[in-house]
Amino acid sequence: MFRQYAGMIAWLALVVLIVGCGTPAAPMSSGASATPGPDVVTPVPPTQAPTIAPTEPVPPTARAKRLSEWADLKTGKGPVYSQDWSPDGRWLTTADYDQIRVWDMTSRREAGVLEGHTDFVWGLAWSPATDGQVLASASQDGSVRLWDVSAYTETAVLETGWAFCVAWSPDGNQLAVGNEAGAVQIWDVATRQLLHSWQSATSSSIISVAWSPDAATIASGEWGGAITLWDAATGQVRTSLAGYTMNRCDVNGLDWSPAARGRILASAHQDGQVRLWDVETGQVVRAIAAHTGWARGVAWSPDGHLLATTGEDKRICLWDPETGFEYAEQHHNFLPVWSASWSPDGTKVASGGGGYEQPHVGATIVWTIP
Numbered sequence: 001m002f003r004q005y006a007g008m009i010a011w012l013a014l015v016v017l018i019v020g021c022g023t024p025a026a027p028m029s030s031g032a033s034a035t036p037g038p039d040v041v042t043p044v045p046p047t048q049a050p051t052i053a054p055t056e057p058v059p060p061t062a063r064a065k066r067l068s069e070w071a072d073l074k075t076g077k078g079p080v081y082s083q084d085w086s087p088d089g090r091w092l093t094t095a096d097y098d099q100i101r102v103w104d105m106t107s108r109r110e111a112g113v114l115e116g117h118t119d120f121v122w123g124l125a126w127s128p129a130t131d132g133q134v135l136a137s138a139s140q141d142g143s144v145r146l147w148d149v150s151a152y153t154e155t156a157v158l159e160t161g162w163a164f165c166v167a168w169s170p171d172g173n174q175l176a177v178g179n180e181a182g183a184v185q186i187w188d189v190a191t192r193q194l195l196h197s198w199q200s201a202t203s204s205s206i207i208s209v210a211w212s213p214d215a216a217t218i219a220s221g222e223w224g225g226a227i228t229l230w231d232a233a234t235g236q237v238r239t240s241l242a243g244y245t246m247n248r249c250d251v252n253g254l255d256w257s258p259a260a261r262g263r264i265l266a267s268a269h270q271d272g273q274v275r276l277w278d279v280e281t282g283q284v285v286r287a288i289a290a291h292t293g294w295a296r297g298v299a300w301s302p303d304g305h306l307l308a309t310t311g312e313d314k315r316i317c318l319w320d321p322e323t324g325f326e327y328a329e330q331h332h333n334f335l336p337v338w339s340a341s342w343s344p345d346g347t348k349v350a351s352g353g354g355g356y357e358q359p360h361v362g363a364t365i366v367w368t369i370p
Helices: 002-021
Strands: 068-075 083-085 091-096 099-104 109-115 121-126 134-139 143-148 153-159 163-168 174-179 183-188 193-199 206-211 217-222 227-231 237-241 251-256 264-269 273-278 283-289 295-300 307-311 315-319 326-331 337-342 348-354 362-368
Touching: 083 121, 083 337, 083 348, 091 109, 091 121, 091 348, 091 362, 099 121, 134 174, 143 163, 174 206, 174 217, 183 206, 183 217, 206 251, 217 251, 264 307, 273 295, 295 348, 307 337, 307 348, 315 337, 315 348
Parallel strands: 121 163, 163 206, 251 295, 295 337
Antiparallel strands: 068 362, 083 091, 091 099, 099 109, 121 134, 134 143, 134 163, 143 153, 163 174, 174 183, 183 193, 206 217, 217 227, 227 237, 251 264, 264 273, 264 295, 273 283, 295 307, 307 315, 315 326, 337 348, 348 362
16 A cells, blocks of 8 residues: 555656646757847848839939039020030030020120021030031931031031931041931031941931940930940941830930940930940940939040939939949929030039920029039
């Protein structure tokens, strides 16, 4: 009997011990998660930089500075679809419906008007030749005109068809024209003769054109979004850049980096993006969500360290092309901003706005670089 009671007592003691102590916890492995105490530092794994969707505006950053107004060239003159500084930096020319206004940047006043076109002026470009007195203008009236700005006289009319854009060869001897019929035309400036006419594969209107600094390549941008790189000597297509987005992507502006010897090309698009292309590989090396709505103006600073863009959101922005960060910005006024151009010394940048196809509705502001 004693043995029986002793066995029952021992069994009950064992049950009490188990219930009181509970199931032993397993030791925490080094990979288990726990809420750290105040003295515990939890390492954070590296993450990829966030990407910005094409239609999103770039959020403002602490790095962005404000451009300072240097000259307001008044309203009621535009739309400023295009503008350009003379090679010596003294004159700024701006489009104003069927006229071209010439501004003296020394006095910051209007110096004169070039008249002769009969419809909207879409493109302006000064000859890089040493005298720096010849300006080319592209118009919806079906012509490109050459001007002696020193005498305010028209010196030639090139029958190009509706012309959107013009670009000079680096030596100033030839002029590339993009027209509504989808052709890139090459004109001899001295003889006023059409040398070549290269048709785009899609026949979409050529709305932007740029001649590379090394003179080897002409880039053309289309309404349909394609960018074609032409051999400037032979007219052969070197590369066609297309299919990079499913959005509407008119190539509203093109400009070659002066620092990359004809390798990096910037393009501004209807989807608000500004893309930087390595033309040797045909790849986008950087895409910047620059504007809400379309982006149109795109212009490299003379040293290639900054990129100016303008857009439908009424802003002019300066970007660091190496990082894609916004360096500086400013709201132009209450109108969409179409164009941008740098002074030759790189100390100022001009932005031109206006209402689409609204005669004499626009303005130009010149800004200093912070």
